[in-house]
Amino acid sequence: MSAESHPTLPPVRLHSDAELARDALGAPLFARAVRLARWAGPETRVGVGGELAADQLPGAAAHLGLDAADENAAGCASQAWRVAVDTGLVDVTEPEEGADGSAEGGSGAAGGEEPYGTAAPGEDLALVTGGTPGDVLDLWRAALEAVLADAAVPDLEDLVDALEAGGGIDFDRLDWNPGREADALDAVLANLYLLTASGAGGTDRSIPLPVLAASMVAPEGMAEPTDAVLEQVSDAMMRLDGQFRQLEPIGLVEFRPVDEELMAQPDGRDGSDGADGSDGSDGSDGVDDGDVSRYGMVRLTPLGLYGIRARMLEAGVEAPAVGELAGKGADALLDAVASYPEHAAQAEIEQWMAGRDLPAAVTELLAAARGDDEGGPLRRLRCQQALALAGPQAEPAVRSVLDEAELGGLARVWLAEHGVADVPPPAPEMVFWLTVDTIAAQLAADGETEELPLLMETLTAHHTGFFDQVWRVEHPSTVRVLEAMGRLHPDRRRAKEARRAAFKARSRRP
Structure with a gap:
């Protein structure tokens, strides 16, 4: 793999x-x-x-x-x-x-x-x-390898058709390369693992077979697939249908095969229409979930998730599991979860927090969140995510950083959310710095999402002359944030002000 x-x-x-x-x-x-x-x-x-x-x-x-x-x-x-x-x-x-x-x-x-x-x-x-559970899993993984080898072999009918007169197999006619077929199946399983692991709904979800097939053959960034690509997707679907039928009995996947009625349409179509997940019609509503499922649905079982991850680890792929960071320091935690999707970061943070002395854990997290490097904003975002799990015991540690430029803003947010009184208002400089840091973190975490313009508008709405001041903020992401605001801010006048501020910020940099 x-x-x-x-x-x-x-x-x-x-x-x-x-x-x-x-x-x-x-x-x-x-x-x-x-x-x-x-x-x-x-x-x-x-x-x-x-x-x-x-x-x-x-x-x-x-x-x-x-x-x-x-x-x-x-x-x-x-x-x-x-x-x-x-x-x-x-x-x-x-x-x-x-x-x-x-x-x-x-x-x-x-x-x-x-x-x-x-x-x-x-x-x-x-x-x-x-034996131990590990012994049983080793035996199962050996069985999985045997089944994967069988699944990479073409259909028996294709083999028979490719037999030469002398009884051998004409591999040129069959167009079958064993190594290539095994690599292709590995790539399919890797994509299925990635789609499963990246899902915000967790790993207990099914992937439509057309989606998996398209992820293997459709060029990245293609807005509208061509007829040639749709035909490739359809061919890939049918190949995957046969392979997943073989892989289901070993417990790797739960699989709903392609509906055979789709392969024999009354009008003579071969079922390739709709291979991209549509019904082949001109209707604007597309198809409902039931119709999509007729093209096949596949889900990695918990056992399958374990098995594919084990194969990836053997191949040198970094495939982390939730809980692996529980025994490490807060610096390792925040550095690692910085690149995780939000739901995965939340799960890892919960594991890390469980069983730790809360005040000490919060102090360690705050220390790890410091830093004026480019990764700092995302570390602080994940730190704030971790602090959301902390109760009143965390207040002394959070109060201790109120005067720090990097942490004072998130400390005030936490204290306000917990109804703590006597919290001093932030200086204007801290408000500007926190705004830049917050948007920088969102850009690093999710890119330019549809929600980001609303966040920009919310953060700048109550500050008169915001863009006249923010370009002076000593933050490594000031220019990048202002340039993004110039592109994305929903208020055209504010967007223009952001572009001017970005120019000033660039000009003052050595």
Whole structure:
């Protein structure tokens, strides 16, 4: 899994190892692999690749409780057996090769019958019930790797069509590169992880398949997709539909497949219309959530979130988890959460505050929030976010910074919100400095959002001659803030004043 696309990701909240291990044991494919590992014995016969002998597949399927009349029963049993072998839940002894390269050994090798090897429960099977949750998760991750390898292989029908006359696969005709396909699936899962981790609604949400497909093929910043891009999105959707069908039984995702009716429209369309999430009509209302879901919905399960994060960490991607900063200092906390989305920063701050001595924690946070560097405004914004969790015990520590230029403003905000009396009014210089610092923090956190003009108007509305004074503020972001206000302030006259102030601020800089 490449670390280049997303060098740093938002933090995710993981379930405990015990909860994740229970989820792993409950994943249908993993549970079947465990059951077949316990079923394996002296009479179990395997082929050269360790695969279960064909005449034993019905017995394996019956042991799993699969309906013998189901044409997929043997395939399900075969897949579960492969997972059991790949994870070490089963130990196999393959048929030995003779001097002429043919397999030999094992009863059945004589009389023209196909030779076979044997199988028995592996040592790792004991870890399922006798190991730690971490042991179970290691086994599940090995199973996941086996399933991912299968999911990267093209559809069997495509393979059959690509068979050459001599029995080999024409890879040029198939246009299949194993490494490329594995990398493509890794990229899909990385994007699914990113979309999940970045969601303000938390990780328990489904992603429409068209959104995920478009994130892989549509050029960044494309306002209106072309027909060629829509066709690529549609093709990617169908490929993802097949892959997620394979990944759901191992517990990686919850998946609602593409509605098959969309693939056979009455007017002969192939279902590609609407691949961008629309219904292909000219209606201005688009489609409702139910219609969008017909194009497929996918959600990383808590187990899947854990599994993809583990693979990313192995690839060198920085993929933080909520709670990892709990034992570190306030400086490390504020530096890290400065780049987090607000909801993720809130979760991390709550973990950090929990169990700490409140007055000492507040003092440490305030000290870490100081600094006239470019990262200072965002550190102070996150510090203010942390102080919102503090109760009356924090008042002495907050009062102690009232006279500081960098912290006096946020201290007054906190004290006012908590109804504290006898708070001295700020000097005009502090008001200007706090205004610049607040807008600079918002720009650093979210960029030029739709809400920012309203914030600018609110902060400047009650100060006569604001722009005649603010350009003198000794703050590293003064110029940047004034330039942003010149572009975004909803009052045209004020915006013009901001542009003049920005020019003055630039002129006084050495």
